[in-house]
Amino acid sequence: MKKIIIVGSGISGLTSGTYLSKNGYDVEIYEKNDYAGGFLTKFDRDGMIVDTCIHWMTGTKKGTKLNKIWNDNGGLKNADIIIPESFFDFTMDGKTIRFYHDIDKLESELYKFSEDDDKEIAKLIDAIKAINIMETPSDIPYELGDNTDMNANPDLLRKTAYYLVRNLSDLALKFNSPIIRNALLNSPVNKKFSAYYFVMNLANFVNGNAALPKGLSNGVRNRLVNEFITSGGKINLNEDVSEIIIDNGKAKGIISNGIIHYSDYVISACDLHYTFEVLLKNKYDFKPYKDYDLDDIKYPMYSYLIFAYKTKHDFKDRIAQCFKIKPLKIFNKELEFLGVRSYGYDDTLKNGEYSVVQILLETDLDDYNYLNNLSKEEYDEFKNKYQKIFKDILSELFDDEFIYLDSFTPLTLKRMCNSYMGQFMTYALTKKVPSYTRSFLVEGLDNFVLANQWLVLPGGTPVAATNGKLASQLVLYLDGKDYKNI
Numbered sequence: 001m002k003k004i005i006i007v008g009s010g011i012s013g014l015t016s017g018t019y020l021s022k023n024g025y026d027v028e029i030y031e032k033n034d035y036a037g038g039f040l041t042k043f044d045r046d047g048m049i050v051d052t053c054i055h056w057m058t059g060t061k062k063g064t065k066l067n068k069i070w071n072d073n074g075g076l077k078n079a080d081i082i083i084p085e086s087f088f089d090f091t092m093d094g095k096t097i098r099f100y101h102d103i104d105k106l107e108s109e110l111y112k113f114s115e116d117d118d119k120e121i122a123k124l125i126d127a128i129k130a131i132n133i134m135e136t137p138s139d140i141p142y143e144l145g146d147n148t149d150m151n152a153n154p155d156l157l158r159k160t161a162y163y164l165v166r167n168l169s170d171l172a173l174k175f176n177s178p179i180i181r182n183a184l185l186n187s188p189v190n191k192k193f194s195a196y197y198f199v200m201n202l203a204n205f206v207n208g209n210a211a212l213p214k215g216l217s218n219g220v221r222n223r224l225v226n227e228f229i230t231s232g233g234k235i236n237l238n239e240d241v242s243e244i245i246i247d248n249g250k251a252k253g254i255i256s257n258g259i260i261h262y263s264d265y266v267i268s269a270c271d272l273h274y275t276f277e278v279l280l281k282n283k284y285d286f287k288p289y290k291d292y293d294l295d296d297i298k299y300p301m302y303s304y305l306i307f308a309y310k311t312k313h314d315f316k317d318r319i320a321q322c323f324k325i326k327p328l329k330i331f332n333k334e335l336e337f338l339g340v341r342s343y344g345y346d347d348t349l350k351n352g353e354y355s356v357v358q359i360l361l362e363t364d365l366d367d368y369n370y371l372n373n374l375s376k377e378e379y380d381e382f383k384n385k386y387q388k389i390f391k392d393i394l395s396e397l398f399d400d401e402f403i404y405l406d407s408f409t410p411l412t413l414k415r416m417c418n419s420y421m422g423q424f425m426t427y428a429l430t431k432k433v434p435s436y437t438r439s440f441l442v443e444g445l446d447n448f449v450l451a452n453q454w455l456v457l458p459g460g461t462p463v464a465a466t467n468g469k470l471a472s473q474l475v476l477y478l479d480g481k482d483y484k485n486i
């Protein structure tokens with residue numbers, strides 16, 4: 001039985017591991033943390049589960065290719081799926097607009113707030129209906145031929161071209177209605193993204209292909225791990241891989257915690273920068289990948305600053321909300337709108353009457369640098385100052401008590417998974433770069449395959465799962481096996 005070593009037990013590593021185990025390989029994952037799952041995880045704080053990954057999960061609709069991958073890797077196998085009434089709710093000047101799951105309700109809600117925006121609204125609804133389900137290409141790795149499963153057709157292109165050529169921030173300005181405009185500027189989709197990405201997310205939500213698996217990250221993670229183990233795979237935790245062993249241009253194994261482990265193939269399922277700069281010791285051409293870092297306009301990077309609280313407040317069916325607040329300064333910028341995510345909709349995440357609420361702030365490259373330049377004391381002071389400010393805002397907004405649990409910054413995310421600049425997905429998918437795919441194979445290095453969200457813009461759980469599958473197909477191909485039928 002040929003042996004495969006995978007570095008990293010995130011979604012990509014577990015997915016490629018499961019496919020390869022099921023195809024007769026001896027697969028071992030080496031993971032630096034004391035838990036499997038990478039970003040797909042939760043923290044236990046003061047009796048509460050603080051979920052740090054799934055806000056939305058794409059691929060929940062049965063019959064889609066992505067849903068099949070989530071079943072093959074176990075992630076959504078027999079999972080209960082929660083479809084909330086609204087994608088998000090936006091409140092300003094005493095009014096709230098809801099982005100409903102029901103397309104007819106969504107349409108009438110938008111018209112209710114329209115101020116001469118009827119044409120824009122009609123176009124938006126038309127595009128959502130036309131997109132229906134947009135599948136990520138996932139049949140075969142692009143290195144092995146054309147991925148022809150994009151469901152683009154002339155009608156779809158005509159109805160979505162308008163959104164491909166502008167960012168969400170540009171689209172927002174097309175609306176006269178202040179509430180619609182500001183809702184788009186402050187939606188759960190970063191405004192630097194192409195408007196198309198926002199419309200696609202809304203379409204997936206409306207069509208039941210983006211929803212919330214009960215138990216969120218912990219549930220998906222446990223099912224992924226279970227599928228991998230029952231298919232015969234092994235996970236080694238607390239294994240900090242420092243190097244890929246290379247002999248004559250061939251990957252031969254890894255060094256972890258100073259010990260050599262040999263294998264026939266190596267898959268790196270962790271961050272790309274970490275792979276090239278640390279694991280491969282800068283010996284291979286990283287330029288085709290690295291070029292993306294240098295252009296923050298074309299490829300903006302973003303992350304999150306998260307403050308978590310517990311509360312007895314009942315948010316009812318409101319899971320993602322955004323409010324206009326009295327402006328406050330953070331990172332030398334004015335913050336006028338505040339995103340609040342509540343988790344009481346899932347009873348498995350509750351403790352008695354308590355549920356978790358998170359404040360989410362989008363951060364950029366400058367914010368990362370700001371935090372990175374703080375001393376330990378200044379960093380703690382920063383977190384402490386803002387947790388108090390946001391706690392007061394929450395108490396005022398909801399007239400209830402909120403107890404601080406913890407906060408997570410891009411620096412936390414970097415520490416968690418060695419992710420470049422604390423990014424939890426790749427760069428934003430903008431009007432200038434509507435997509436990209438980077439090679440899963442490294443030129444000049446045999447028996448080595450990359451598998452992670454960084455290879456396809458904009459990353460996220462669906463990309464991580466799909467890329468895990470495609471990476472396993474590449475191993476089958478390199479080993480002369482049939483790679484088409486998985």
Ligand SMILES: Cc1cc2nc3c(=O)[nH]c(=O)nc-3n(C[C@H](O)[C@H](O)[C@H](O)COP(=O)(O)OP(=O)(O)OC[C@H]3O[C@@H](n4cnc5c(N)ncnc54)[C@H](O)[C@@H]3O)c2cc1C
Pocket residue numbers: 007008009010011012013030031032033036037038039040052053054055056057058239240241242269270271274304413416417418419424425451452453454459460461462464
């Ligand atoms: C706050 C937050 C919110 C998110 N919201 C969403 C969302 O709503 N929808 C969505 O689709 N996605 C979301 N994501 C993104 C999603 O979590 C990621 O896209 C996905 O989990 C990435 O999986 P991966 O396997 O590519 O990488 P990772 O999860 O980064 O896995 C890489 C693994 O490699 C390990 N590793 C690194 N270096 C080493 C080493 N030297 N030795 C051994 N192991 C190593 C890491 O510890 C990690 O376990 C969110 C993420 C965060 C943090």
